[in-house]
Structures are given as structure tokens and as C-alpha cells.
Amino acid sequence: MPELPEVESYRRYFEATALHQTVREVEVLDSKVVKVDPDYLRQQLVGQRFTGTDRIGKYLFVHLSSGRVLLLHFGMTGELAHYAPTAELPRFTRVRFGLANGYHLAFVDPRKFGRIELGDSVPQFQAAKGLSADALKLPLDNFKAALAKRMAPIKSVLLDQAVAAGVGNWIADEMLFQARVHPLRRAAHLTQAETAGLHQVMLHILELAVAHEAYYRDFPPYFLLHSRGWTDAPIAPCPGCAGEVAKTEVGGRATYFCPRCQPTAP
DNA sequence: CTGAGTGTTCTTCG
DNA sequence: ACGAAGAACACTCA
Numbered sequence: 001m002p003e004l005p006e007v008e009s010y011r012r013y014f015e016a017t018a019l020h021q022t023v024r025e026v027e028v029l030d031s032k033v034v035k036v037d038p039d040y041l042r043q044q045l046v047g048q049r050f051t052g053t054d055r056i057g058k059y060l061f062v063h064l065s066s067g068r069v070l071l072l073h074f075g076m077t078g079e080l081a082h083y084a085p086t087a088e089l090p091r092f093t094r095v096r097f098g099l100a101n102g103y104h105l106a107f108v109d110p111r112k113f114g115r116i117e118l119g120d121s122v123p124q125f126q127a128a129k130g131l132s133a134d135a136l137k138l139p140l141d142n143f144k145a146a147l148a149k150r151m152a153p154i155k156s157v158l159l160d161q162a163v164a165a166g167v168g169n170w171i172a173d174e175m176l177f178q179a180r181v182h183p184l185r186r187a188a189h190l191t192q193a194e195t196a197g198l199h200q201v202m203l204h205i206l207e208l209a210v211a212h213e214a215y216y217r218d219f220p221p222y223f224l225l226h227s228r229g230w231t232d233a234p235i236a237p238c239p240g241c242a243g244e245v246a247k248t249e250v251g252g253r254a255t256y257f258c259p260r261c262q263p264t265a266p
Numbered sequence: 267c268t269g270a271g272t273g274t275t276c277t278t279c280g
Numbered sequence: 281a282c283g284a285a286g287a288a289c290a291c292t293c294a
Contacts, residue, residue: 076273111291152284169272
């Protein structure tokens with residue numbers, strides 16, 4: 001779930017439910033997802049107010065009244081759950097923030113690949129993680145420059161958060177499909193037009209996904225996404241040619257593409 | 267029971 | 281030093 005559009009949804013959810021709240025308690029149910037000492041996290045958070053949010057790619061940042069920054073990364077299966085004082089702790093909650101109004105905000109993550117960290121500023125985190133500008137704000141020239149020096153398959157390069165922060169596995173596939181680029185092409189070998197095309201569809205896909213709050217079923221029918229078998233409908237044929245979509249593995253990740261619409265370059 | 271999964275990070279090798 | 285490739289991480293659900 002959590003690629004850029006989902007994390008943007010989580011950011012808005014956080015703003016709608018927890019912004020301006022003061023933290024009353026912090027319960028770490030699984031210290032695996034907390035990069036700092038749980039006692040330190042508690043000491044740094046309790047009594048502080050959430051004053052604002054930021055997002056770069058898949059990273060959500062929460063500003064604290066102390067001036068410090070809380071980082072939330074959702075891994076493969078993370079999400080936020082805001083729930084009433086009387087409600088039960090959601091299943092797979094790893095960290096629970098008790099808010100001054102009695103409500104709770106849960107960091108839920110079955111697979112425990114998510115991480116919570118504490119730092120001094122967003123730029124500091126951005127540098128430490130080696131993140132490019134957020135994919136939605138990434139200038140074409142930066143994107144071109146990043147691809148030009150990489151000989152790895154374009155699919156793998158697109159997943160590198162130093163190239164276009166926020167692009168994840170289905171978005172990379174979607175970009176390659178809509179720009180008609182084969183996932184195994186070497187990044188540096190793409191033409192200027194292909195690179196520009198990828199950048200353009202990246203913005204299109206991300207803006208549309210954010211607008212639909214990453215609710216896949218609402219995406220237009222020409223999206224390859226519908227061929228992944230995620231929705232309850234059966235695996236759809238290629239939206240471009242109605243042929244069968246291929247599934248392979250690139251860089252260890254499941255990769256869907258259409259062999260007819262995305263031919264290998266000569 | 268086996269396998270696949272939306273991500274990052276570390277290690278190894280060149 | 282850096283890029284590429286692969287493994288590891290941890291756990292659920294189909």
C-alpha cells in the first residue's frame with residue numbers, strides 16, 4: 001500500500017485527526033519499529049504538540065512543538081488508525097500515541113517493516129536517507145540527470161528513492177507502461193523523449209492517484225494497475241492492446257508489463 | 267504447506 | 281568510491 005499516494009493520504013489523515021493535539025502517552029508495543037530507545041521517544045514526545053506535517057516520497061514527517069521532527073515510514077504494510085477512547089487497540093498496532101483529547105493514534109504495521117524515528121529537521125532526514133526531491137515536485141532536468149548515469153534496468157532505477165522519491169513498485173510499472181518503455185531497458189540508454197515521457201506520466205499517475213486517495217478501483221481503465229489482480233475483478237488484459245499482460249521479476253521485484261506495448265529497444 | 271507481497275538496508279563483488 | 285545485484289528483514293494471507 002504505502003507508496004507516495006498512500007502516504008499523502010496518511011499525511012492528510014494525520015492532519016485531520018491529530019494535528020494540534022498534545023501527546024499524553026506513548027506506548028511502544030514492538031520496539032522493532034522504533035529506531036530510538038522507547039523511553040527516549042516517550043520523553044521526547046509526551047507533553048509536545050503536533051504542529052505540522054511534511055512529506056517527501058514515502059516518508060511522513062511530523063513537526064513537534066519542541067522543534068524536533070518525528071519521522072514515520074510505513075514499510076510495506078503500515079498505516080495509521082485514529083480511534084476513540086473506548087475503542088479497542090487495532091490489531092497489529094506497534095506504537096500507540098495517546099492524545100490529550102482521549103483519542104488514540106495507532107501506528108499499525110503487521111509486517112514490521114515500518115520505522116519511527118526522531119530527528120532535528122526534514123532536510124537532515126532527507127540527506128541522511130539520500131532522498132531526491134519528492135516525485136511530485138521533481139524537475140525534469142533532475143530526473144534526466146539521475147537516469148543518465150545508471151546502467152541498471154530502468155525498472156530498478158525508478159525504485160531508487162534518490163532518483164524520484166515516492167515511486168514504488170506499482171507506480172514504476174505504471175510509468176513504464178504508460179510511457180511504453182520496457183522495464184529491462186538500461187536507464188542511461190533511454191532517449192531524451194522517453195525520459196521526458198516517463199517524467200510526464202509520473203506526474204500524471206501521482207496526481208491522479210493522490211486525487212483518488214490511492215483507491216485503486218477508481219483509477220481510469222487505461223491503467224495497467226488493473227492487470228495486477230488487486231481488485232476483486234479477475235486479472236485484466238492489457239488496457240492498451242487487450243493482450244495478455246506479462247509478469248516477471250526485475251531486481252527481485254514483481255514486474256508487470258505488456259510485451260507488445262512495451263517492446264525492447266533495438 | 268508453500269509462496270508471494272506495496273520497501274529499505276546491508277553486504278558482496280567488481 | 282560507487283554502482284549493481286542479491287539477500288535479509290518479519291509476518292500475514294491466499
